[in-house]
Amino acid sequence: MDDSGGTIRVLHVDDDADLADLTATYLRRENDRIAVETAENADEALGRLDEGVDCVVADYDMPGRSGIELLEAVRADHPDLPFILYTGKGSEEIASEAISAGVTDYLQKEGGTSQYAVLANRIVNAVEAVRSEQLLARRTHRLERLIDNLPGMVYRCRNEPDWPMETVEGEVEELTGYDADALERGDVVWGADILHPADRDEMWERVQASIADRGTFEVNYRIRTREGETRWMWERGRGVYENDELVAIEGFITDVSERERREKRLEQTTARLEALFEQSPDMINVHDAEGTIDEPNARLCEKLGYDREELIGTKVWEIDCSIDSESAAEIWARMEPGDSRRFEGEYERADGSTFPVEVHIRRIEADDEPLYAVISRDITERRQRERELERVREEHEELINGMNDTVWVINTDAEFLAVNDAAVERLGYSREELLGMGPRDINPETDPDEIAALIEGMPEDGTQVFETVHETKDGERIPVEISSSLIRYRGETVILSVGRDISARKERERRLERFASIVSHDLRNPLNVASGRLELAAEECNSEHLGHVADAHERMNALIDTLLDLAREGELAIDPAPVAVADVAESAWTTVATDDAELRIAVEGTIVADRSRLTQLFENLFRNAVEHGGPGVTVTVADIDGGFAVTDDGPGIPESERDSVFETGYTTGEGTGFGLSIVGQVAEAHGWSVRLVAGEDGGARFEFTGVEEP
Template sequence: MSEDIRLLMVDDSEFFAEMTAQTLREEHGMTTFWETSAEDALAFLDDTEIDCIVSDYEMPGANGLEFLEMVTERHGDVPFILLTGRGTEEIASRAIAAGVSDYILKLEVVEDQQYQQLANRVRSAVTQRRAQRRYELLVNNTPDAVAQVAADGEIIAANPAMAEFASVSREELVGRDIVEQLPDGIGNQWLTVGQTVIEERTAQRTETEFDGRHFHNIFAPVDIRTERDTFQLIARDVTERVERERELERQNERLDEFASMVSHDLRNPLDVAEMNLSMLAEQFDERPAEFDRIEASHQRMATLIDDVLTLARQGATVEDPEPTPLEQTIQQVWPYVESGETDLVVDATGTIEADAGRFQELLSNIFRNAVEHGDAATITVNTLEDGFYVADDGRGIPESERDNVFDTGYSTADDGTGFGLAIVEQIADAHGWTVSVTASDEGGARFEITGVTYL
């Protein structure tokens, strides 16, 4: 970093100014310049961009602090290190009040050859200023409303977004009372939270609704050397997120209504049909073969109803995912799959965010697909960078059919309902995941679920 630092050394001693500049250049890699008076230094600064100024305090004409004041007036906030020959509390207090970045005893540099210490102070001052500028650039360009507020409510600083929120210019906002400047009592609400944050030294978050818009607010104590306690406020407009969540909630409610309708309007007639078939069967000494076909049709209808209900309910968006251990959940699902001679190999580890019940349904449907339709001997589950995959060594899925396997009604078996993999896709979509199918290394099917959040 030193190679990027452009430093101006100012001292009325030409020998000291030149020697210090030379040492910082040759031994510490800085680009250095030197002048012997505040006036000459100001003229130099008019034509040259500098990262840091090191100045003597006692100089003919303008002293170091007067020089700093002139620099600030003409060139803004430039890192400024003051060299003082007297380490008195009065000078130290005046230097801090004037806004110097740091100060150091000149005798320590001259007699003790503490150029390393001076170089370290320069690097620190420049690093802090560059970080501050990056922060200011970020704050000024963010759409979030940002302000620094004192405990008594005075707005110390504010970005353009906060001024827009208050419907005034930035210049009008700074220095005013937040309670008076923000509408509908919001300023009073925010100040109350900010005062608590200052007192407890702990950040807080709140939500605000104003004029049909929703804001998520962050309050944090500002930990800097200052005579006043302040807090930082960041208000983010989350209206689109809130409206999206409400729409998802309405969608989930509609899915629940549909599921209830299916359960009532389809199961009741089926129950009546099954009861009448049972009563009719009692009238025959020898059960007719047609009864078996009717009973099989009833069973298929019951399976279809169950799958339709599952499809509706599993499609509801997951709003509150919980930590779900991957390996443990897989092992819990496997015993409930009629796997026959198929073996399961689990190499997946880690914890994901998921609705545990629906995640188990997703896994069991993929497992059953491999066993019942793929004739798999071995199923393997392993992790991906942003998800996991389930691969088998069965018959696989032809490339020409892979775009259709998640369609409702698609099945390669005569007795299949065609809902199994559609349910898998619905559950993945509800989590914000993506599911796709390709060929496994063994020639079977490989289902990849991506977009998964690992904890």
């Protein structure tokens, strides 16, 4: 085994001494570079970090400090020390917390000994990565000191029409898109592959004329980068002579195309602005300090019913009947260059009819003369919606008061404007007391700045949903789910919030988390020790009983995995997205022990589903078909109207039992009885209907309908 990297000193922290000892044994077997020392808790581990540790491997659930707390303490003094969280208590929350704390890697304990090969590989990779980074940093520092001050590239080339490069240094790839090695090897030739074809002859002639008198030369020319971009270069160089013979050209090249780009961007920006001005869906005009319209756009002319020539020279108060010359002049006088104002007005058409507008005016400077750009939008429909919302508010105010959930109206200053009867009853304050309060007074766990950010970030359309805790007048804390949306209330935009008590849901989540913790940590560790010891025993003796023990261990692992899956289904979360059914089915088939079974795919297209959950559904159906279908069973995944079906040609399921198969614990053999229960829960979480019928060949056929397509 390659030992060029030297010994890797690992500190394994686990409160289970037997498991820690077993892990050390297998790590040394996997890689003889690994030397393992153990510690039973975080405090012991911290006291030994200065003894020359290359990597820390730690469990999560330990007495005293947890694995995450140990990680945070290690990061405080050893920010670059590899740290691998190796735990039986796995969850997305723990993984997210570990990543936030700076964990190097995260690995969940599993059954069997194959996990130790994975762990050994993760340890070696993490340590070698750190060592490589340290070596690279030293080399890079030396190189950076040489080329830090080069705003381009230096070169040495032969004096030939193709300018073949012998040496290049500096910002070679930034300038050309090619790395320095490609130029030095001759894979890329400066004159043939980079220098713009239209500039090659002139470049050659000018350089030759300069070096003929042993002078220096300065030239500007274009290049084409690897990506096909054209850039302008400035180059200064001179000839290199040995015994009066020209042997090379040396010089410096830098990019000067930014000036060219700025000029082109200015031209393009001007053209775009002109196009936006004329094609904008909003009404736009530019007027001077006297209120005279100089530039009306096409939309303004169309909405008002005037020709462009008719509007030029018109005063703004002649089209906006909500202002007069004096009030307009007062507004403009208070505006500095760059200032903007927003207000609502009323425009009058050529036929005398009017419509409401929202007006944005901004002062700009042009040739030392103040000009005012005005962008206006017809808000007739918005006014109608506001009137309708006000009507709806009045009609539904009594209905809101009859809701069981707490409801309140909040202004943008985070103050309650109205509360319903349920809020008064649930929080224990009188209505008068609540109307003098705000969200910050009943959300003790939420920072006031966070409340302000939530209010400021409210979407104009849609609902914002989040969880928080409400504290009653008596000090009771109630977990709630808040659904908030913007509405019009008494003429102003406010926030309508509905708070739903989720105490029962939180309690279920806590019970499920505790259950998963017991299964993953308290059961998995001793089972791993037993499995490891069994393999060691098998190396020392041969007994027919050992195989039965191994089968029992495998069965226990499967049971633990299934129990964990079922526990997590209690809070089944899905993240639907378009997925190809055939791809997911084929991938799931590879994860199941299928023996001589055969999978047939007769499904096309995509559906909207959570890929992970759909994979779980297929795995359980395939496993059920293989376990109960007998040798050589064939499983088919096919399209049906409104969804897809999974069919096998096994013995099938009696009609009298088909209503029971999706119940937790149902089994006809030695299974756990959870597989088809999980299938039913995955379908329900997606909003699908699932039906079990007999297949054409007499086997079981599971039909899923109500499936959404992208």
